[in-house]
Amino acid sequence: DAGITQSPRHKVTETGTPVTLRCHQTENHRYMYWYRQDPGHGLRLIHYSYGVKDTDKGEVSDGYSVSRSKTEDFLLTLESATSSQTSVYFCATRTGPTGELFFGEGSRLTVL
Amino acid sequence: AQTVTQSQPEMSVQEAETVTLSCTYDTSESDYYLFWYKQPPSRQMILVIRQEAYKQQNATENRFSVNFQKAAKSFSLKISDSQLGDAAMYFCAYRNSRTFGNKLVFGAGTILRVKS
Numbered sequence: 001d002a003g004i005t006q007s008p009r010h011k012v013t014e015t016g017t018p019v020t021l022r023c024h025q026t027e028n029h030r031y032m033y034w035y036r037q038d039p040g041h042g043l044r045l046i047h048y049s050y051g052v053k054d055t056d057k058g059e060v061s062d063g064y065s066v067s068r069s070k071t072e073d074f075l076l077t078l079e080s081a082t083s084s085q086t087s088v089y090f091c092a093t094r095t096g097p098t099g100e101l102f103f104g105e106g107s108r109l110t111v112l
Numbered sequence: 113a114q115t116v117t118q119s120q121p122e123m124s125v126q127e128a129e130t131v132t133l134s135c136t137y138d139t140s141e142s143d144y145y146l147f148w149y150k151q152p153p154s155r156q157m158i159l160v161i162r163q164e165a166y167k168q169q170n171a172t173e174n175r176f177s178v179n180f181q182k183a184a185k186s187f188s189l190k191i192s193d194s195q196l197g198d199a200a201m202y203f204c205a206y207r208n209s210r211t212f213g214n215k216l217v218f219g220a221g222t223i224l225r226v227k228s
Contacts, residue, residue: 031214042116042203042218050213058215059113090157098145098164099207099214103157 003027004104006091012110019078021107023091025071031094032074033101034058034066036087043090049074081111114139116206118219125194126227132179133189133222135204143209146180146187147216151201160202163187191224199226 003026013019023032031050035043035058045058047066055066063085065077078085088108092101115138125131137146148160163171163180170178175195179188191198204219 033215035218040220042118042220043216044218045215048213048215056213088155092157094214098162099209099216100145100147100159100162101157101216102159106155106157 004091004093004102006089006104006107008107009105010108012112013081014112015082016080019081019109019111021076021089021091021109023074023076023104025074025091025093027093027095028071029093029095030071032068033092033094034064034074034076035090035092036060037090037106038087046076046089078109081109083111085109086111114141114206114208114217116204116217116219118202118204118222120222121220122223122225124225124227125191125198127194127196129194130190130192131194131224133191133202133204133224135187135189135219137185137187137204137206137217139185139206139208141208141210145207145209146178147205147207148176148178148187148189149203149205149218150198151203151221152197152199157203161189194226196226196228199224 005024033048034046049055049068091104144165146163150158175192201221205216
């Protein structure tokens with residue numbers, strides 16, 4: 001396991017409030033990713049990072065921002081949460097030459 | 113953009129029987145990787161098996177094996193001697209070797225139910 005910890009694991013919030021999800025890894029992996037999981041869509045990439053302060057957008061990045069100030073931490077921020085952002089969010093890191101991802105346990109976010 | 117399609121939203125199998133989950137993908141690349149991930153009710157994503165496109169031999173991991181048909185862009189997962197613990201959501205995923213960021217593209221998933 002890549003030692004990936006997500007926090008919080010569960011959160012309920014109201015529309016319009018800011019939310020930050022944290023991903024912490026202990027393996028010094030360069031690449032980190034945020035995905036969201038929704039029924040019928042599988043996992044879709046929100047943002048990813050290829051190093052400290054180096055990030056890029058994924059396919060569903062609107063409404064989300066990320067930051068990576070340290071190798072081990074990758075933060076996902078919803079500046080103003082909307083009901084469409086109710087989802088399960090997964091952090092992952094890349095390891096190995098074949099590039100499979102190792103995932104955290106997921107964070108369930110409910111926006112009322 | 114690459115896409116991954118899992119055409120079976122749900123599948124059922126009797127315990128000890130064999131089941132095959134389907135996956136097709138769309139790409140113009142020749143060098144890539146394919147994966148199957150399992151997600152049990154605990155929500156944890158677990159890598160089941162991976163296949164490198166340049167390898168002709170199908171990958172096998174214990175009771176799990178794949179049928180990789182590169183020309184047909186098909187990557188099915190066969191589970192033999194199904195067990196109750198195999199019940200989960202299964203995701204097929206694709207990664208292009210040349211895409212910056214090494215991002216995985218996932219299919220929508222197949223729910224596998226195992227009947228005792």
